[in-house]
Amino acid sequence: MKFTDGFWQLQPDTSVLYAREAYDVDAVGDTLVVTAPTKVIETRGDTLNRPTLTVTLSSPLEGVIGVRIEHFRGARRPLGFELVGAREGVAEVTTENGGGTLRSGALSAVVTPGAPWELRFEADGRTLTGSGPRSVGYAQTPDGAFVHEQLALGVGELVYGLGERFGPLVKNGQVVDIWNADGGTSSEQAYKNVPFYLTNRGYGVLVNHAGKVSFEVGSEAVERVQFSVPGESLEYYVILGPTPAEVLERYTELVGRPARLPAWSYGLWLSTSFTTQYDEQTVNHFLDAMTERKLPLSVFHFDCFWMREFNWCDFEWDPRSFPDPDGMLERLHTEQDVHVSLWINPYIAQRSPLFDEAAGLGYLLKRPDGEVWQWDMWQAGMGLVDFTNPDATAWFQDKLRRLVRQGVDCFKTDFGERIPTDVVYFDGSDPEQMHNWYTQLYNQAVHDVLVEEHGVDQAVLFARSATVGGQRLPVHWGGDNTSTYESMAESLRGGLSLALSGFGFWSHDIGGFEGTPDAGVFKRWTAFGLLSSHSRLHGSDSYRVPWSFDTDPQTGAVDEGPESAVAVTRRFVELKLSLMPYLYRHGLAASERGIPLMRPMVVAFPDDPGAAYVDRQYMLGPDLLVAPVFSADGEVDVYLPPGTWTDWWTGATVQGGGWRRERHGYDSLPLYVRAGAVLPVGARTDRPDYPYLDGLELRVFPGLAAGEERVVEVVEPEGVAASFHVLVGDDGEPVVTTDAAGSWRVTRVQA
Missing domain, CATH: 2.60.40.1760 (glycosyl hydrolase (family 31))
Incomplete structure (x- = not known):
């Protein structure tokens, strides 16, 4: 302002x-x-x-x-x-x-x-x-x-952060209003507004x-950041x-720091998508087809229409599509070996029997005249649960607790941004100040149920809206993007900005939410998505199963060659699962220290001016540099900070200190390893939650001088931990001492 x-x-x-x-x-x-x-x-x-x-x-x-x-x-x-x-x-x-x-x-x-x-x-x-x-x-x-x-x-001072913002990563010159809104990724609005910024001045x-809160970042007085309330x-x-x-x-x-996440949450999530037609048979078909094509899946997500239309949210399975939800959930767990996620939001449609129940108990937000606040946006006649009322919160949680005990593992907590200000809260809160804070109460209520029912290390949200404190309740995804390369890039900018706002974990809709991506966009986005902290295939009015792409329009035959959508998905799912010993440990570090798993280059290389504006790549943990491809022809510019970098795919070393232009097929992208890194690589590629020490490979990359030592800690999902001390001898060969039991091995990476 x-x-x-x-x-x-x-x-x-x-x-x-x-x-x-x-x-x-x-x-x-x-x-x-x-x-x-x-x-x-x-x-x-x-x-x-x-x-x-x-x-x-x-x-x-x-x-x-x-x-x-x-x-x-x-x-x-x-x-x-x-x-x-x-x-x-x-x-x-x-x-x-x-x-x-x-x-x-x-x-x-x-x-x-x-x-x-x-x-x-x-x-x-x-x-x-x-x-x-x-x-x-x-x-x-x-x-x-x-x-x-x-x-x-x-x-030369640069400003970063202020929540998940999809414009330029450096905020200098921008006007930023901290006000949660459902504006999509192609606007100046944001789902996750955080009145916190950091600068390269320390x-x-x-x-x-x-x-x-209104921020003028060098946009009113150009040598100052102004904030007003x-x-x-x-x-x-x-x-x-x-x-x-x-x-x-x-x-x-x-x-507050992010809660610890279970290892299974890092695997691939597959959604029904939003407005598509689906029932239990559809779900089973998807899961069987994933298994048939050797595409490991960790979580299956049921989006809105698991409930009956006009009833959202009544927390009841639509009996027309899911006549036996208890049996279905049991089969999904035991026969398909997947975790189950359900879509919810904090709105109660008036067609739902819960509306009259909640209104009669005084659990919905009211207008100043005492009437229940309602509107027809999203669901006809919907009201909002008043989470400042402890009884209303407990009532809402009881509905979720029943689903968890039925077999649901986690919830996608959608919405939470469209919160009116012409209302009266149970506890007398100022509606203007509650607009952003509402989502924290909503997500906390859901997270608390999952902690109570599954345990503190097994609670997972997939949340869209947030403010300060939201980082304690992971995971968050980037909201409604479109199926284009441009939207893929803006999604990444939003995730990097969110990381610079204290959020440790982040995801996005692989392939884009609105529209149907062409095969190229889908495959490029799949590589990016599976090298993000969390990975979900999700869309609006079309499915995101890989075999839907690269299909011959005349014959309907599915291409499953080496650069097909199926093959690319398999390649990058398996890569991520093999990296789980590395990803899981640095995910724990996000919970222990607040350092995000996906790290903007300015966080990883604060003394390198060349990294200050870079917003098309990131470090995945401390040692892996990922540069998604945002072009149809596979051309990509990647910035390598000074030092020796090793190409993950070929083992070739490259000297950093500038930009490189590369061209990649669909089965590749710039993936570089930092000098002197020792990466723990797992032996399995079928699931994210396996015993990492069994068959572990320690890959020692170029850059460690004789006499230098690296310490690598591996923590298994069940809590077993081991430390590996890797020392390079005079002959250049690594020598490892460890307290670990099991069949681990060490490999020296060379071109």
């Missing part, structure tokens, strides 16, 4: 009062409280009839400093996020010569006394960012009162406001790195 018209003037009918000076600075316990009048106080008379801003500095965690800016301190505080890692007693406060400093670990906030207003954030003897003149403001506009802050951007910023106060936290990975580590320590 812009308050100024250029540098000198304000927007029409807008006034802004700025913090002009630090009039006094007081140490109050472990906080620093600054009185910041909106005029430089020259006489006693200047203290009269003059709005004053109160700026309070504190620290919830070492290396994190909070700033609260208040106009009327008696106003109701806005809804903030759950700071699950907050602690007490981590700040050191000093005042001297009228100014003050608050230190938290290596991070300091320094308030300069007097005029002009200056608040600096420092670490290791350098200023990271700061709030200067005309930065802290209280604005009156035709839309009401707002508080804003502006933090300085240095020369810090991140979280605006602790659950409602709408409606009302009388604003709170934000500056989070020290200094590297992007360390910023994410500290940020997720504060707001």
Whole structure:
């Protein structure tokens, strides 16, 4: 939201009062409280009839400093996020010569006394960012009162994050409103809005406001990031790195890290798709055909029409298509050996018997006049479950618990973005601030059921909407894309942006959701999707089974040659399953440290300016570089940071430090291994959850010098762990010491 018209003037009918000076600075316990009048106080008379801003500095965690800016301190505080890692007693406060400093670990906030207003954030003897003149403001506009802050951007400083955004990865020059919306991947809107950004200057910023936050990222004052919220106060936290990975580590320590995911969730998911016709016979046909073609499948997903039309959500199987759901689920588990996912959302259609039940119990959101809030978008006459009501939440959870006990393993928690603001919540919450937060309550309610029924390490969501805290409830997928190369690329940008917002796991609809991809798009997307953290075949009005592609239009014969959709799917499913010892361990690291499994290049190579803008490739874990192919002819540009890289497919070494243009068939894509990597490769390609140590191969890649050692840890799905110490001898051969039992082996990779 812009308050100024250029540098000198304000927007029409807008006034802004700025913090002009630090009039006094007081140490109050472990906080620093600054009185910041909106005029430089020259006489006693200047203290009269003059709005004053109160700026309070504190620290919830070492290396994190909070700033609260208040106009009327008696106003109701806005809804903030759950700071699950907050602690007490981590700040050191000093005042001297009228100014003050608050230190938290290596991070300091320094308030300069007097005029002009200056608040600096420092670490290791350098200023990271700061709030200067005309930065802290209280604005009156035709839309009401707002508080804003502006933090300085240095020369060459780049901003990342702010949720799953599908435009340019670097946010400089963009206007970003934190407001969840169902806008698809081809718009400036986002399903997952996160008021957190980080920069290549060594810090991140979280605006602790659950409602709408408007960011002007060098787009109003070009040398500053501005963020504003409606009302009388604003709170934000500056989070020290200094590297992007360390910023994410500290940020997720504060707001929570991803839950551990079961190994089976990393395998291939197959969906019925959205509006397609299907029943139990269709499902069995798909599963049998996957088995026949040796395409390992881990999860089968039933999309919306597992329930009867107009009834969503009544949590009842449509008896016309699924007359024996209990028996079907038993057969899926025992005969087909797949896990089962069901689509749900938090909306109750009025045709469903549950609507009258929920409305009668007061479990649905109401309008200010006391009537149930309803509309006809999505499902006719639908209402929304009020998750601020504990009884409503328990009622909703009971419906899911029955399905879990019936044999359902996980839920796709769709929607959660279309949340109205003309409603009254059970607990009196502000509807504007609940708009983004609603999805957290919804997803938490579902996740809690799965934890209770399946165990803490077996709970899996497939969620579309999120805000701060959503990363604790994985997995998230990228929403409604289209079946084009361009949408494939924008989906990746969204996933990388989400990773830079603290989310450890991410997926996307392989082949695109809207439309039907041609065979080329499907195959390129399949390679990309199976080298993502989680992999799902899903569409809207057409199936995404591989044999639907590469079909002769005259004869109907399916091509299953080496570059067919079937062969490409098999090749990359098997590749992913063989990499499970590597992927599963670094998935656990995402839960332990908050470092995403799919890592933007700027996270993996923060000191390489060449990596700063790269948004068409990523690191999968610390050692694998993946560059999806976004072209029909197979041509792809890949950036290799300085150092030696090994081609996964050929074993040939390449020197990095620049861009390469390559051409790949459908059965390939640029896949490079970092210098000195030791990758644990599993012996099985039939499922993701197998004993990784049995038949394990340690592949030692070029780049380890004589005397260098790498430690590789392998953790099996059942929890058995082993460490391998790989030391390169003078003859270049690797020597391994380990506490592992079993038939492992070591291989030196050469071209």
